[in-house]
Amino acid sequence: MESCRIRITGLVQGVGFRPNVWRLARTHGIAGTVRNDSAGVLVEAWGDASRLVTFQQVLRADIPPLARIDGVQVEALDAPCPHGDFRIIASESGDIHTGILPDAAICPACRADIFEPHNRRYRYPFTNCTHCGPRLSIVRGIPYDRANTSMAGFTLCPDCQQEYIDPSDRRFHAQPNACAVCGPQLWLEDMTGQRVEPDESERDCIDSASRLLRAGHILAIMGLGGVHLTCDASNERAVAELRRRKRRYQKPLALMARDLAVIQRYCHVSEDEAALLQSKHAPIVLLEETPPNLPLSGEGQEEQSAALLPPLIRGGLGRGFLLGFMLPYTPLHALLLETWETPLVMTSANLTEEPQCISVEETRQRMQGIADYLLLHNRLIVNRVDDAVTRVLTGKPRILRRARGYAPEPLTLPTGFGNTSPLLAMGGELKNTFALVRDGQAILSQHLGDLEDARTWKEYEHTLHLYQQLFEHQPAAIIVDQHPGYRSTQLGQQWAREHALPLIEAQHHHAHVAACMAENNWPLEGGKVLGIVLDGLGYGDDGTIWGGEFLLADYTDYQRLGHFKPTPMPGGTQAILQPWRNTWAHLQNLGWKSVEEQFSSLEMIQHLQQQALATLAVMQERGINSPLTSSCGRLFDAVAAALGFSRNAISYEGQAAIELEAATPPCLLNIVPPYPFLLEQTLSGTWEIDPAPMWYELLKDLQTGYNRAAISAQFHQGLIHVISELAGKLCEEMPEIRAIALSGGVFQNALLFKGLLKTLEGMGLNVLTHSSVPTNDGGLSLGQAAIGAARLLAV
């Protein structure tokens, strides 16, 4: 008989790891013990040599659904074999259980429980087990046990208690374990607070809710990490009413469908997309809607053409672009959707741009005049965790909003970052996430949102404190964006002052590049990359606003090699909200007077002439609220507005550019010539991309009467062309460039992203792209963290 000690690190606590080891040990005839300790899980095993080898293999391969192994260390053990069966040793006080897992979608076993009439959890909407259910959304502190969650007030009934203490049960030590006898309850009420009791024909209030939805009502449904506003997505009147009440007129609405088959009636779903939809993360996946009148190619459906949802679902976007679908991820959602052949709208319960409600009282108050009925429960949502948003591009899942299901799963930092001291990176201003660094890992918060919103700000402060407690984190330095107006920057400065901590400033686009490097495991000493950051706006080193940047970067520093030609934003923020201002600013670069004369017949020119151009011209001349920006996002706005997309105003971020993309069939890109851009080297040696020639061609094509799709395609092609040309030049000139990193919010545009990636890879370049953190500002905190860590390690 031989023996060994196996130490396993990673996400191995609170996921049913010990009972799994216990089960494997019994199956493979191993004696010994398993326990949690401060580093993870510790196994002591005795058995035949061959059995021990097999045991070690299955330990790594056969792990619980929510577990992640980061490391396994095996050492010899010189001790006598203990008597009896393999045992789970209870955690002792002093064992550290730091950290907390993401919320996970309902597992197949729990799903079976709730649909099985003889099961004691039949139709119980809060069913969960160690393989699924709430985590981050219900936690108040550590250690992660029931007392520190919003389950604290629910005492386990004898049946649940038995499951909780039985290592062979999948609810062994499942902290939120509950059943209808002892757990949280669901109820339906109207807007006066009156309970709505089920009809005789209905099994429970979920059935009633379903009936009300069918009748066209709008319900606020309290879910896992927040409250949704829900209506029947196929009911045009209901969708219109929901949009009106929520004041969300344009932005597409998220959908939830019962199963994959329902989604496939509307969208083509690839294998990768299906896997993502059905994963434990269960995010919203942006799917291409099946184009009109095209028969579906799925088996057994040859004759059926794609089903149609009311156009209102898509907001301002045309048919055939993207729909955001998710699958039911809690028992409540699974039960609610059981009988639905069409999707339900599942949008956050709020007014546009505010954080969604999470408490019963708040929902009752804020949903007045918005919802008709409320489906509520008494398992408090402690932390708001929004639905994550993802998209599969070039076969890889890309997280666009990292929230429910993903946060706060740690990201392991690349080689070289192992010895970093604890750091706190405050993130950006919009789409904010923050990040903690400890033990060579970065822990990103869930997406929090726009810090200008007072409620989001309160959550930001709350969540910062919560994470520091959950991860027992005391930062040795604080990293902020350079923008003096970011609230995250101001709070970071204040904390650094109050706690006498070093403050590290990371340039916005350098942080974008570093985030891309870090998530691609680019080693600390891996050398330099060429970061191509196509972005909205970020504070630049020179006091102007950047956003179309070519940076030679490593983790500690960067050099600006090129950028788009700086163009004024007449009226500052107003230019973001009114895209036509950017069109005019770009045409002003071209010479507005001559453009006006030459293209006077264009509707677009006439439209601009009706604006207060004389005032804007003076503002620009005198530098009144007309900051210069090299932003690629603003260039997109300018082109989109020129073509008539959301010209006067946008109602959500990036709307004009998104509409432009949506109106451009991808196949067109391969057959149109690129618009020309001017690539020039300035006196300082920096490269500048000047879109002036592009504008001239665009105006001529508009005059010729080309359609918008063709013009947009040529613009996209032109960008791909000039960006890859500059990238090629720089890589040739500078052999120290080892790879290219693509980052920035503009890369959410799939046409540009895929086209550029393909071209760069075709040139034989090694290209790093975002996948597990957003390419938008949601990923900034990871980059800030990496920059901060690298700078401290370099000292």
Place this chain on the structure above:
Amino acid sequence: MNLTGSITLAHGSGGRAMHQLVDDLIRQTFTNPLLAEGEDQARIPLTELTANGDRLAFTTDSYVVTPLEFPGGNIGTLAINGTVNDLAVGGAKPLYLSCGFIIEEGLALETFARILQAMKLAADEAGVQIVTGDTKVVQRGGADKLFINTAGVGVIPAGFSPSAGSAQAGDVIIVNGWLGDHGVAILNARGDLALDADIETDCAPLNRLTEAMFAVCPDIHCLRDATRGGLATVLNEFAERSGVDFVLKEEYLPIRTPVRGMCEILGLDPLYLANEGKLVAVVPADAAPAVLDAMKHIPEGRDACIIGEAVEGDGHVILQTAFGGERIVDMLPGEQLPRIC
């Protein structure tokens, strides 16, 4: 004095030209008994002061503005009212002002005379006297046409002690009328912005108004004039110092349609625009009706209104939109720079 021609370096040399400028123009315009004594310092009887209160208020401010003259006023009106208001919002009765001029050679004498005249009018209206002063002339480029410094003294009646740190949850926020007029008037007056707006500065002395307010509510918690940085900056200072949040109701904010229109074009937030005759008061809720009523009986308070309230918090100013949204209105770090990515 002959008012053709312009100010030259000779006007500052200490000779005859200077004598003429100071005696024949400035003293003549500002004429009052204390100034007429012609000594190097104003000699103010202490009894004048002690009769009015138990503390002396003393303040100074320098005034630079382009252009010097604008609809509804000029740099002189600003220089008087600004200093009067700085005294008044401390609860003081403003009494005496000093006045220093730094003049760039080339300033038209006629313009200077007009500005002096405006100062005299403003001083009379506020009931204060300009009792001492100084004049310097600098070479072209050494200053921008005209800079004025005024200092003022006033007396604070016993018991009045408004302070930025005294706001309490439950208090009510009052302003005395339309916001942003001055900021927009100045921008517009800089010319060729090609804006079609007819907005005058709101520049006015506020001491009559504050007197009426203190008469009905000696316990005004916070009081400030909302000049540079606008309403938002004053309220942020109150909130931070007091450790409360202020919630403003967007639909209550008194902003004229043309001011809104200009802000929309220029991309400026009216909450940060300068005012020269606007004060912000934070008063106990039960005193608010009386304060508001007293204000409405004074011309400078005719358009007074409640714009929000103080709530428990940690020093934020929050703007509640008509639909219930809540936006943080914080202090600007510098110029208004877009934050959106």
